[in-house]
Amino acid sequence: MVEFRRGHDHDDQWYLLIARDYDAGTASWRYGCLIRLRTAKAFQTQMRHSARLMELGGMASALSHELRQPLFTISLAAENGLMLLQNGQPDQERMAAKFERIVEQVERANAIVQRTSAYARTERDERVAMDLAQAVQNAARFMRPVMTERDIDMQVVIPSTLPILSLPRIGIEQIIVNALQNAADSIDTRRESGACGIMGVIKVDIQQDADAVLLTVCDNGAGLDPGIRNTAFNAFCTTKPEGKGTGLGLFVCRQIMDEVGGSIAIADNADSAGATLTLRFPVSEGG
Ligand SMILES: Nc1ncnc2c1ncn2[C@@H]1O[C@H](COP(=O)(O)OP(=O)(O)O)[C@@H](O)[C@H]1O
Ligand SMILES: [Mg+2]
Structure with missing residues (x-):
């Protein structure tokens, strides 16, 4: 392409x-x-949206797996309820418990569908006052099923107070989702190259220094391919097979970080396997 x-x-x-x-x-x-x-803006919106849809494609199997669980529980509760009815004189309390289970699982399935369709939508992504913790929590909640399915321990460490920044909410969540997806892919690469038994670990961390908030996503995967060390942020730079990677993720991430006056970098971990993506958000004086 x-x-x-x-x-x-x-x-x-x-x-x-x-x-x-x-x-x-x-x-x-x-x-x-x-x-x-x-307009140029329309180009960017389109580009970001395409990148997001491709990410969703990669997550489709984990998301549908997550949906199957509530559907299974619903059908089981409904069948049990039906059996109680057919056997005559159903116990009111037991019947109520079945219906409660159905309602609760429908809500769970709904939440999954809503999260997914919010991520697939193109919407104007205006800046809102937010702290990075919200974005990390939303992205982590969205990616949790993918991580569980891929046997990866995702650890999120967020300080209790963070400055409020003015950021494009969807764009920032997209950056974090792409970072988590890349980290998981890199862990798979390492597993495929012989270290099949390793426990995959991804750490998401937020720290604050004098004039910036730093968000890091650190993995214990294969590390950066030496061939793309200087080009990872270029459009269409990917080491993944067609259908899996687009090479748009980091490119779009850098566009968004440029717009908010921040920076983004990726490097191999100094003294362990894997790589770390670092996002730096400047904090203006006086908040
Ligand atoms: N955490 C990571 N560890 C190792 N390599 C990475 C990591 N994140 C990104 N990369 C490399 O950068 C390339 C570009 O990433 P990206 O722009 O998100 O595109 P894609 O994920 O579609 O390949 C990836 O193909 C991969 O080679
Ligand atoms: Mg990617």
Whole structure:
């Protein structure tokens, strides 16, 4: 897949060209599509949205697995209730317990669907007053089923008080979700390369220094591929097979961090396996 944009016809005339399957014989691409976007902002929104949808694709199996659990419990409770009815003179209390279980599991399934569709939606992502703890908690809650399914221990350490920052909420959660997804993928890479028995660990940490809040996502995966050490943040830079990686995650993350005046970096861990992604959010004086 190749994608590029140009913006020189008019000040804000942006195009997005997506071409795939290069045929060396005819020196041409087999499929292509050109999208004209109204503004540069529309390009960015589209790009972020695509990156988010691709992340969701990667998580689909874990999410549907999580949905199967409440559905199973609901069907079991309903069947039991039916049996009690068919056997005549059902015990009121037992029947009530079955219905309560059904209601509670429907709520659980609903929460899963809502979280997922909120993540899939394109919405305006205006800045809101928030602290990073909320974003980390939302992203961690969203990714929890994926981590459980992939046998990874996700540890989140958040200080009790944090400054309130003005940030694009969806964008920040997207950064954290992508970081968690990348960390999990890297743990899989390490497992595939022989260390199959390792316990996967991802630590999410927030710390504060004099003029910034630092958010780190540290994993014990395979570490950075030496071939992409300087290009990991470029669009379409990926070491993952097609269908799994897009190479848009870190690119979009850096765009968002640039917009909020922060910075983003990734490096191998100094004295252990794996890598750490660091986000730095400046805190303006006086809050
Ligand atoms: N935690 C990590 N550990 C090792 N490599 C990483 C990590 N995060 C990102 N990378 C590398 O950076 C590349 C680009 O990441 P990203 O932009 O999110 O795209 P994608 O995940 O679709 O490949 C990944 O393919 C991977 O090689
Ligand atoms: Mg990624």
